[in-house]
Amino acid sequence: MKDxxxxxxxxxxxxxKWNSSFREIFLNAGIQALEDAGVKGExxxxxxxxxxxxxxxxxxxxxxxxxxxxxxxxxxxxxATRVEAACASGGLxxxxxxxxxxxxxxxxxxxxxxxxxxxxxxxxxxxxxxxASDREWxxxxxxxxxxxxxxxxxxxxxxxxxxxxxxxxxxxxxxxxATMNPKAQFQNKITKEMVKNATKVADPLTxxxxxxxxxxxxxxxxxxxxxxxxxxxxxxxxxxxxxxSDTISIHDRNDITTIxxxxxxxxxxxxxxxxxxxxxxxxxxxxxxxxxxILAIEDLGFCEKGKGGKMVEEGITELDGKxxxxxxxxxxxxxxxxxxxxxxxxxEITNHLRGEAGxxxxxxxxxxxxxxxxxxxxxxxxxxxxxxxx
Amino acid sequence: MKDxxxxxxxxxxxxxKWNSSFREIFLNAGIQALEDAGVKGExxxxxxxxxxxxxxxxxxxxxxxxxxxxxxxxxxxxxATRVEAACASGGLxxxxxxxxxxxxxxxxxxxxxxxxxxxxxxxxxxxxxxxASDREWxxxxxxxxxxxxxxxxxxxxxxxxxxxxxxxxxxxxxxxxATMNPKAQFQNKITKEMVKNATKVADPLTxxxxxxxxxxxxxxxxxxxxxxxxxxxxxxxxxxxxxxSDTISIHDRNDITTIxxxxxxxxxxxxxxxxxxxxxxxxxxxxxxxxxxILAIEDLGFCEKGKGGKMVEEGITELDGKxxxxxxxxxxxxxxxxxxxxxxxxxEITNHLRGEAGxxxxxxxxxxxxxxxxxxxxxxxxxxxxxxxx
Numbered sequence: 066m067k068d069x070x071x072x073x074x075x076x077x078x079x080x081x082k083w084n085s086s087f088r089e090i091f092l093n094a095g096i097q098a099l100e101d102a103g104v105k106g107e108x109x110x111x112x113x114x115x116x117x118x119x120x121x122x123x124x125x126x127x128x129x130x131x132x133x134x135x136x137x138x139x140x141x142x143x144x145a146t147r148v149e150a151a152c153a154s155g156g157l158x159x160x161x162x163x164x165x166x167x168x169x170x171x172x173x174x175x176x177x178x179x180x181x182x183x184x185x186x187x188x189x190x191x192x193x194x195x196x197a198s199d200r201e202w203x204x205x206x207x208x209x210x211x212x213x214x215x216x217x218x219x220x221x222x223x224x225x226x227x228x229x230x231x232x233x234x235x236x237x238x239x240x241x242x243a244t245m246n247p248k249a250q251f252q253n254k255i256t257k258e259m260v261k262n263a264t265k266v267a268d269p270l271t272x273x274x275x276x277x278x279x280x281x282x283x284x285x286x287x288x289x290x291x292x293x294x295x296x297x298x299x300x301x302x303x304x305x306x307x308x309x310s311d312t313i314s315i316h317d318r319n320d321i322t323t324i325x326x327x328x329x330x331x332x333x334x335x336x337x338x339x340x341x342x343x344x345x346x347x348x349x350x351x352x353x354x355x356x357x358x359i360l361a362i363e364d365l366g367f368c369e370k371g372k373g374g375k376m377v378e379e380g381i382t383e384l385d386g387k388x389x390x391x392x393x394x395x396x397x398x399x400x401x402x403x404x405x406x407x408x409x410x411x412x413e414i415t416n417h418l419r420g421e422a423g424x425x426x427x428x429x430x431x432x433x434x435x436x437x438x439x440x441x442x443x444x445x446x447x448x449x450x451x452x453x454x455x
Numbered sequence: 456m457k458d459x460x461x462x463x464x465x466x467x468x469x470x471x472k473w474n475s476s477f478r479e480i481f482l483n484a485g486i487q488a489l490e491d492a493g494v495k496g497e498x499x500x501x502x503x504x505x506x507x508x509x510x511x512x513x514x515x516x517x518x519x520x521x522x523x524x525x526x527x528x529x530x531x532x533x534x535a536t537r538v539e540a541a542c543a544s545g546g547l548x549x550x551x552x553x554x555x556x557x558x559x560x561x562x563x564x565x566x567x568x569x570x571x572x573x574x575x576x577x578x579x580x581x582x583x584x585x586x587a588s589d590r591e592w593x594x595x596x597x598x599x600x601x602x603x604x605x606x607x608x609x610x611x612x613x614x615x616x617x618x619x620x621x622x623x624x625x626x627x628x629x630x631x632x633a634t635m636n637p638k639a640q641f642q643n644k645i646t647k648e649m650v651k652n653a654t655k656v657a658d659p660l661t662x663x664x665x666x667x668x669x670x671x672x673x674x675x676x677x678x679x680x681x682x683x684x685x686x687x688x689x690x691x692x693x694x695x696x697x698x699x700s701d702t703i704s705i706h707d708r709n710d711i712t713t714i715x716x717x718x719x720x721x722x723x724x725x726x727x728x729x730x731x732x733x734x735x736x737x738x739x740x741x742x743x744x745x746x747x748x749i750l751a752i753e754d755l756g757f758c759e760k761g762k763g764g765k766m767v768e769e770g771i772t773e774l775d776g777k778x779x780x781x782x783x784x785x786x787x788x789x790x791x792x793x794x795x796x797x798x799x800x801x802x803e804i805t806n807h808l809r810g811e812a813g814x815x816x817x818x819x820x821x822x823x824x825x826x827x828x829x830x831x832x833x834x835x836x837x838x839x840x841x842x843x844x845x
Contacts, residue, residue, distance in 0.1 A: 066560070086591065120510040124594070126586040127541040130832025133700040134589075134707070142719035144698035145833070146547055149537045151517040157536055161551070168558030170456070196516040199524075201476065204514070308534035310523040317524070329532035442520025443535070 070293035073102025073286035079400030098284035115158035115178035116404035151197030155407025156436030156445030178408035179282035197439035215267035218356035231374030233260035243394025245425035250400030279400035305338030305448035324441035327364035342366035346429035349410035407436035460683035463492025463676035469790035488674035505548035505568035506794035541587030545797025546826030546835030568798035569672035587829035605657035621764030623650035633784025635815035640790030669790035695728030695838035703832035714831035732756035736819035739800035797826035
């Protein structure tokens with residue numbers, strides 16, 4: 066397996082883009098990534114697209130062909146593949162693109178993620194997202210994702226003494242980070258009181274514990290590490306990639322406060338990169354709900370199981386802390402266009418490793434991206450580094 | 456790139472399976488494939504699943520996690536990835552599985568395709584399938600797939616003098632083949648008169664020119680060629696794999712009687728396998744409508760453009776002809792559970808190369824599978840062989 070370099074990144078503004086179509090949103094990010102890399106369409110060997118549910122949001126399947134066509138790639142008959150694992154669709158696309166280049170199958174691969182979620186009513190989008198759970202054994206009985214993550218939150222509180230304030234602090238931190246991210250959906254500060262007193266969604270979670278419904282796209286261009294300097298003086302390397310599954314339903318797990326797919330994907334990625342959790346300087350993790358960020362930092366090994374709330378409380382995960390988590394604002398404040406999120410994380414980490422993250426820049430040589438599908442049926446972990454793996 | 460061996464195959468009965476759920480249908484095929492290979496769940500390194508639209512047919516996305524869970528693979532945290540390109544979803548899954556093994560990333564990969572289409576009304580299924588076309592520029596204006604393929608048929612008739620009888624003969628042949636396939640949805644003979652006089656769907660195409668709505672699944676187990684004999688005395692090798700894109704809409708093409716993605720995917724696959732069209736002894740091609748089989752045999756190079764109808768008329772593509780096409784009965788008579796079709800083709804060709812195709816057995820050393828998404832926005836071509844590539 067070769068090391069793989071990210072030589073171009075692109076990302077749209079995240080938010081409610083009622084005046085832009087699905088294809089326009091994607092192309093905006095894709096063109097940015099190609100221009101950033103100095104790559105032309107005719108140089109692209111393959112495309113992977115992460116998308117959860119264009120079928121249900123905009124009645125469009127076969128989005129890989131749609132995108133290849135409107136990007137001009139179908140003129141060269143470039144193969145384009147959509148991958149899907151709910152909210153981890155972007156992470157899957159990144160892994161397939163990584164494998165394609167790392168294994169020597171292709172040289173220049175564009176990887177994108179996109180979702181257009183605001184063309185349906187809010188209650189419809191909750192129903193559409195519920196398709197990431199087990200329809201027959203969760204959704205049919207009324208379980209929605211806020212409900213499932215609320216069960217997890219209550220169990221975490223019960224088992225580990227995690228406090229409501231610690232959970233709320235995740236949202237406060239992520240909103241603060243997003244004030245410095247011009248692409249973020251919510252660029253406003255909030256307080257713990259605002260989180261706790263917001264409209265209850267599923268006890269103990271409120272509206273401000275929840276990631277929003279978002280339109281947006283992100284894209285990266287990948288090439289073999291040895292060719293990176295043909296494109297950029299400032300390449301970033303993907304040195305580890307892991308993907309794993311867990312039960313789709315939380316009721317089939319031994320412990321609903323642990324997401325085994327995150328742990329397994331992280332172990333694969335750490336091993337491939339020859340790194341461990343102590344080497345990570347910055348991470349973008351999957352905070353679809355505040356409690357999910359606490360699970361993530363535990364399951365990725367950044368602290369002991371049960372100590373995630375305390376780690377947040379102590380400020381370790383803040384922008385100026387020892388291990389900044391979600392400098393972009395995370396899913397909570399940057400926004401969560403589900404298919405795009407996994408790629409947005411890679412764009413954000415690349416920007417930090419390049420020193421191009423603007424006001425929210427952190428000092429980092431090694432970063433991590435963590436993307437989860439549903440309540441953890443799928444997870445991906447990628448490790449990005451300023452240096453090639455030795 | 457290593458050669459890859461198919462060491463296990465499984466397929467369900469195709470048809471209206473109202474008493475079976477999506478997950479049951481898939482597991483039926485998957486377990487057959489694992490038993491056929493003598494492989495246990497704990498030996499599986501990765502899974503790829505082709506599925507077009509479980510989201511819209513049964514309100515279930517994230518089917519890779521669902522399947523990994525119910526197959527017991529999530530106990531080992533096996534990564535599972537759904538790929539989608541409409542009716543070419545199965546072909547995409549086969550290619551991703553092939554690439555995963557051929558590149559040395561994984562050793563033992565299970566690849567499946569599945570669709571559960573009969574839980575919705577017929578008119579809904581036409582609408583759901585229309586999501587494979589360009590929603591904004593085709594489907595919104597009333598174009599359905601029968602309509603799009605009828606335009607292609609009329610143009611082919613006009614430009615090349617293809618006759619209605621030649622087109623109808625495709626359905627007659629495929630129904631005849633299916634009488635010998637116990638897994639086929641329609642195991643009855645039909646006549647050209649029956650095809651021409653059936654209910655008109657979109658002039659000139661009738662109901663009997665059209666593939667049906669089908670539930671079904673198929674699966675194969677892939678390992679590196681050098682390990683094939685650990686599993687079977689009768690391995691079949693995938694020696695070539697190609698995928699390509701074309702415009703998603705037919706109105707953007709120079710010539711609607713040619714599917715450029717088929718031509719490009721075939722060239723890639725032939726080159727990789729070090730073969731050309733003259734080496735192919737049997738093929739499963741994408742006959743979603745009768746006219747599509749005529750386009751396929753032309754675009755795959757089996758005859759000159761415009762001569763496909765004549766090739767069918769002359770009986771060359773019949774079971775006892777020089778180049779049997781769609782011995783399974785094709786999409787037309789075996790049935791077309793869209794995400795499963797690309798894998799079903801590989802199962803069928805493997806059975807012929809192994810000499811295990813029963814009554815419909817043809818003599819063949821090299822076979823080809825051709826899978827199309829929508830009206831050709833995506834196509835895949837795979838070449839299977841009794842011998843490893845020299």
